[in-house]
Amino acid sequence: MHILSIIAYILVIIGAINWGLVGFFQFDLVAKIFGDLSVISRIIYALVGLSGLFLLLTYRDIYIDI
Secondary structure, three states: OHHHHHHHHHHHHHHHHHHHHHHHHOOOHHHHHHOOOOHHHHHHHHHHHHHHHHHHHOHHHHHHHO
């Protein structure tokens, strides 16, 4: 479970950086690299969203393990 938590953290950080770029500079890095709403972009967005939900639901478990 620890590896899954690390992957989720990395994906959430990538999502946060991407949203920061969108908010400050109107630049979507994921869309720029993989295409505007391409299949790969949508998969990345979905994984970032699932990672956020995973971290939200396992919040106590993660901090107990550290």
